[in-house]
Amino acid sequence: MTDEKKDEEKRMTPRDYWMRDPFSEMRRMLDTFRSNMEDTLERVFPSQAMLPALKQPRIDILDLGDALQVVADMPGVKKEDIEINLTPERIEISAESSTETERKEEEYTYRERGYASYRRMLDLPAAVLPDKAAATFTDGVLEVKVPKKEPTEAEKKTRVNVK
Numbered sequence: 001m002t003d004e005k006k007d008e009e010k011r012m013t014p015r016d017y018w019m020r021d022p023f024s025e026m027r028r029m030l031d032t033f034r035s036n037m038e039d040t041l042e043r044v045f046p047s048q049a050m051l052p053a054l055k056q057p058r059i060d061i062l063d064l065g066d067a068l069q070v071v072a073d074m075p076g077v078k079k080e081d082i083e084i085n086l087t088p089e090r091i092e093i094s095a096e097s098s099t100e101t102e103r104k105e106e107e108y109t110y111r112e113r114g115y116a117s118y119r120r121m122l123d124l125p126a127a128v129l130p131d132k133a134a135a136t137f138t139d140g141v142l143e144v145k146v147p148k149k150e151p152t153e154a155e156k157k158t159r160v161n162v163k
Helices: 004-012 014-020 024-044
Strands: 053-055 059-063 068-075 082-086 090-104 109-123 134-138 143-148
Touching: 059 109, 068 090, 082 134, 082 143, 109 143
Parallel strands: 053 109
Antiparallel strands: 059 068, 068 143, 082 090, 090 109, 134 143
16 A cells, blocks of 8 residues: 555544445444344353254145055155155154265364254145055155045146237
């Protein structure tokens, strides 16, 4: 920085400096606020880094007429870790997954841990028979098929021409 520029900044009042860069003070205040919030959260939840990340799996519910099919994307989970609870009106899907990788070389040790937790509760669009449900899990996709209490005829679609 040149001497002229330093002298100019010394002569500038806070108002002049603010006029030169109107958002600098706002950026500084937001950075301070964010830093204070991160510090506060770290004090309140000191083990936050060790908590599993709670995810909601993406779910599709298909009406097959006589049954409902629930399809949930749950990558990285083993089928043994999945828990499904059904009532006639609701489905709850949950799973916890953890992985640990360790590799030792001559000069260093590499260790990585990962935790994930899935949980989703949904009201079903029709009453079902929970005791007759069947589930499959393939390539990270869970499919649950549950017969309806009172089967309904699948809706027929009629195309209407617009004139």
